[in-house]
Amino acid sequence: MINLDRENQHIAILGAGLAGSLLALLLRNEGFKVSVYEKRIDPRETKIPEGKSINLALSHRGIRALEHANAFTPLKDHLIPMNGRMMHDHDGKLTFLSYGTEGQFINSVSRNELNLNLINQAEKSGVSFHFGYKCERVNLEKTEFVVSNNGKYYTHNTDVVFGADGAFSALRKSMLPQDRFDYQQMYIGHGYKELAMPPRNGDFAMEPNYLHIWPRGNFMLIALPNPDKTFTCTLFLGFEGEESWENLTDDKSVLDFFHGNFPDMTSKIPDLLEQFHRNPTSSLITVRCQPWHHKRCMLIGDAAHAIVPFYGQGMNAAFEDCRLFVEMGKEMNFDWDRLLQTFSGTRKKDADAIADLALRNFIEMRDQVADSSFLERKTVDARLHEKFANDWIPMYSMVTFSDIPYHLALKKGLEQEKALIDAQQNNYLSNLEKIKRSLAG
Amino acid sequence: MINLDRENQHIAILGAGLAGSLLALLLRNEGFKVSVYEKRIDPRETKIPEGKSINLALSHRGIRALEHANAFTPLKDHLIPMNGRMMHDHDGKLTFLSYGTEGQFINSVSRNELNLNLINQAEKSGVSFHFGYKCERVNLEKTEFVVSNNGKYYTHNTDVVFGADGAFSALRKSMLPQDRFDYQQMYIGHGYKELAMPPRNGDFAMEPNYLHIWPRGNFMLIALPNPDKTFTCTLFLGFEGEESWENLTDDKSVLDFFHGNFPDMTSKIPDLLEQFHRNPTSSLITVRCQPWHHKRCMLIGDAAHAIVPFYGQGMNAAFEDCRLFVEMGKEMNFDWDRLLQTFSGTRKKDADAIADLALRNFIEMRDQVADSSFLERKTVDARLHEKFANDWIPMYSMVTFSDIPYHLALKKGLEQEKALIDAQQNNYLSNLEKIKRSLAG
Numbered sequence: 100m101i102n103l104d105r106e107n108q109h110i111a112i113l114g115a116g117l118a119g120s121l122l123a124l125l126l127r128n129e130g131f132k133v134s135v136y137e138k139r140i141d142p143r144e145t146k147i148p149e150g151k152s153i154n155l156a157l158s159h160r161g162i163r164a165l166e167h168a169n170a171f172t173p174l175k176d177h178l179i180p181m182n183g184r185m186m187h188d189h190d191g192k193l194t195f196l197s198y199g200t201e202g203q204f205i206n207s208v209s210r211n212e213l214n215l216n217l218i219n220q221a222e223k224s225g226v227s228f229h230f231g232y233k234c235e236r237v238n239l240e241k242t243e244f245v246v247s248n249n250g251k252y253y254t255h256n257t258d259v260v261f262g263a264d265g266a267f268s269a270l271r272k273s274m275l276p277q278d279r280f281d282y283q284q285m286y287i288g289h290g291y292k293e294l295a296m297p298p299r300n301g302d303f304a305m306e307p308n309y310l311h312i313w314p315r316g317n318f319m320l321i322a323l324p325n326p327d328k329t330f331t332c333t334l335f336l337g338f339e340g341e342e343s344w345e346n347l348t349d350d351k352s353v354l355d356f357f358h359g360n361f362p363d364m365t366s367k368i369p370d371l372l373e374q375f376h377r378n379p380t381s382s383l384i385t386v387r388c389q390p391w392h393h394k395r396c397m398l399i400g401d402a403a404h405a406i407v408p409f410y411g412q413g414m415n416a417a418f419e420d421c422r423l424f425v426e427m428g429k430e431m432n433f434d435w436d437r438l439l440q441t442f443s444g445t446r447k448k449d450a451d452a453i454a455d456l457a458l459r460n461f462i463e464m465r466d467q468v469a470d471s472s473f474l475e476r477k478t479v480d481a482r483l484h485e486k487f488a489n490d491w492i493p494m495y496s497m498v499t500f501s502d503i504p505y506h507l508a509l510k511k512g513l514e515q516e517k518a519l520i521d522a523q524q525n526n527y528l529s530n531l532e533k534i535k536r537s538l539a540g
Numbered sequence: 541m542i543n544l545d546r547e548n549q550h551i552a553i554l555g556a557g558l559a560g561s562l563l564a565l566l567l568r569n570e571g572f573k574v575s576v577y578e579k580r581i582d583p584r585e586t587k588i589p590e591g592k593s594i595n596l597a598l599s600h601r602g603i604r605a606l607e608h609a610n611a612f613t614p615l616k617d618h619l620i621p622m623n624g625r626m627m628h629d630h631d632g633k634l635t636f637l638s639y640g641t642e643g644q645f646i647n648s649v650s651r652n653e654l655n656l657n658l659i660n661q662a663e664k665s666g667v668s669f670h671f672g673y674k675c676e677r678v679n680l681e682k683t684e685f686v687v688s689n690n691g692k693y694y695t696h697n698t699d700v701v702f703g704a705d706g707a708f709s710a711l712r713k714s715m716l717p718q719d720r721f722d723y724q725q726m727y728i729g730h731g732y733k734e735l736a737m738p739p740r741n742g743d744f745a746m747e748p749n750y751l752h753i754w755p756r757g758n759f760m761l762i763a764l765p766n767p768d769k770t771f772t773c774t775l776f777l778g779f780e781g782e783e784s785w786e787n788l789t790d791d792k793s794v795l796d797f798f799h800g801n802f803p804d805m806t807s808k809i810p811d812l813l814e815q816f817h818r819n820p821t822s823s824l825i826t827v828r829c830q831p832w833h834h835k836r837c838m839l840i841g842d843a844a845h846a847i848v849p850f851y852g853q854g855m856n857a858a859f860e861d862c863r864l865f866v867e868m869g870k871e872m873n874f875d876w877d878r879l880l881q882t883f884s885g886t887r888k889k890d891a892d893a894i895a896d897l898a899l900r901n902f903i904e905m906r907d908q909v910a911d912s913s914f915l916e917r918k919t920v921d922a923r924l925h926e927k928f929a930n931d932w933i934p935m936y937s938m939v940t941f942s943d944i945p946y947h948l949a950l951k952k953g954l955e956q957e958k959a960l961i962d963a964q965q966n967n968y969l970s971n972l973e974k975i976k977r978s979l980a981g
Contacts, residue, residue, distance in 0.1 A: 267717070275716075275725075276708070279779075279823050283724040284716075338720075382720050 105130035105433070111244065111257040112136070113234045113270055117210070118400030118417040119263030120217035123226040124168045125425045129433070133226045134257070136246050138233035138264075142215055154323035154331045155213070156181070156310070156411030157206040158499045164418035167425070170220050174213065178206035179324045185309035186468050191363035195309070196468060196477060199496050200484070205310075205411060207323045234269040237262075239277070239393040244270075259435055260396045263417075266384055268402035274393055282388045287407060287458070289318070290344055290380045291335045296367050298328040304367045305330060312464055313361045318342060319465035320361050332364065335465065344380055383407045385454050391443035395435055399424065404450035409460040410498060416453050416505070420446065452505040456498060476519045483534065491515065491535070546571035546874070552685065552698040553577070554675045554711055558651070559841030559858040560704035561658035564667040565609045566866045570874070574667045575698070577687050579674035579705075583656055595764035595772045596654070597622070597751070597852030598647040599940045605859035608866070611661050615654065619647035620765045626750035627909050632804035636750070637909060637918060640937050641925070646751075646852060648764045675710040678703075680718070683836040685711075700876055701837045704858075707825055709843035715834055723829045728848060728899070730759070731785055731821045732776050737808050739769040745808045746771060753905055754802045759783060760906035761802050773805065776906065785821055824848045826895050832884035836876055840865065845891035850901040851939060857894050857946070861887065893946040897939060917960045924975065932956065932976070 108131050112119045115137035127133045157178065165171035182204045183197040198205060222228055232246040232253070243256045262270025274280050296304050303324060305311060311322040311330070317337060322330040337343040347353050353375050357365040365371060386405035391398040400417030424442050431438045467473040483491040494512025497503045503511075522534045549572050553560045556578035568574045598619065606612035623645045624638040639646060663669055673687040673694070684697045703711025715721050737745050744765060746752060752763040752771070758778060763771040778784040788794050794816050798806040806812060827846035832839040841858030865883050872879045908914040924932040935953025938944045944952075963975045 279727045281726050283726075285722050285724070286720045 114264035266405035555705035605863035707846035
């Protein structure tokens, strides 16, 4: 049965990336007329260049949102489970740190593969996609926007406009001069570069079911597996300082740096120097703003809250945005004015929390995972969870394997972390009951 | 003697406000060719509308910068000294809180008067002003900018471009999409509205040599004297909540609010209702960003660091920017690339500190000045300064009556405040030596 009222409501979405294509599918499933405008050309007609985007880790929140859109099943074959972190020390010695309990894992997935899949599903369900159309400006008061294509300009007027157009959102740019619009863009002092590790003898060159980490204090290298048996390796390094991009200027300094810090990885990439020079060094931004809406225009996903990639939650948070928005929409019978205001007001604190968590996790990944007292706490953290189940859930598990709102996961996780550190300092880590008591007290 | 090398260097300044006109004068005094572009029409040919800008308090840092430009003497007649805060309670009872020691005061001054004076002096010294020219965009790489006037566009290319164009700077807008440009705009939850208090029987309606405050906890009203014997009163009130702008909707609610909270002030403004409806309610922004420069383009004053007005330091900080910049320029022989980078790198922490101080001072003004334990600490603070001179300078004095870098004033002031609170809690405020010891310990 077609809901004619909804079919007559026209929703425009700026951006056909991950958030935009999933949101389009979800809103189309609710019966709305949905049009998506994307400045890039159709990804189905082009090849994504190498080294332009770090790998993605799909986990519970993202999967739940995809399932909500009936979009998960066709994706299953493209996922590679990662059961935990595999740390590589200077001598190539490996240490394993599980992500959760038995059977809990996150999934390495290609951004491009996932995006193509969602675009195809959304298009099949009746969403109209317009590739090569760049949003030039949005008139927030009129829910009206101008897109350009091949030097021509087109004005569209719809019932609602979503900005799912990423960290450098055009919709957000139109919101910036609005009175009382709070905005922050903040870069971290590190940049990243991707390097591809080819297969070896037709198979993965390292164990595939892990997120590999070379923690080196102020910098790190990570590697995620791909279905074609390659690994995408990403070096995160400071822009300035002793060990930094500015000091990796010639072949010798690059090779010395890699051989000195990541010998076991360097030997597995024969064309490392060529890749190093060819691939860009990119910066890492955190974006916060509020409110996310103005009249009938609404930011969602990275456009509202871009975060650094270290918790593997950017895409998962964006997908969860879409699910929560549509669920709230159903509850409010898509009373747009109330819905946009309420969603922006309630979701913002979770976006802030995952932004903070992602910044914190960079320090954990590049530094703490190489520290024995941290690993001891992680072990006790896991044992407490085994013993007390839902009364003690490690922060990583709350964030990655549950629907607990991010801001509550952060709050509870920090309390638990404090209790663990206190317990460790008082030398009673072996006595789990005392930790529970110290937390309760 | 004309320095031909400098005369051949063309400096463009965007904005003929307070920072722009003083910077123009200072740089012209150094021998450079200086052109100023201002989007508004010449303030000498128009009348500034009422209720558009809160009064300004000129103090040591601003005066020192004006003196550096030989621009202070002609201004002296336009200043009204304010010796301290005069608090009005609900019954009209007055409490006086001195700003500093005997003979220390701040100066109420009209923004418009000051601005006109600086423009005239700069023009006389050879600066060329272009009013009605709006900066549309800046090409940072080429030090090139486009201004529009009456629908026509003009491109200019200069050796250096300064953005002294205020909190909503056009130059900063061009910097925003730059990689690794950190930016934050943050509004507070309060807005303000100005109301003019006319003279009474040909004289000031209240004592003129004070900054009058009606501290009411979550909101406040202040009044500053003007040379025409009026006071400019400013109400700072939350946008939402029980006592807020959104609840002052009709004549009755406005009159009830004023009579209930500020009876002694309300009786002195016969046309209060008319003014209330006529004058705008404006928001209050804090802007932080870094770096302040890109190539040969540089932000200065509010464009680099807009702050809320509660410490009376916005203009003083902008003027100090100009003095410090030119002094650093002389030391570096105006080696622009090094100068811009060094100034941005060193001054930023002081801008952050005064932004924090200004936000803190709102709470002090609207709430703490009505609290007896706060007033007790203030008294001891002043006595410690009498006794220990430069070893103990109250925070307000460091900020207002000294050149101590803002970030050091904040740091030292917080240490002193903590010592005073500790001393108060331990009931030995009468013993000044103990406070000194508690601070040293």
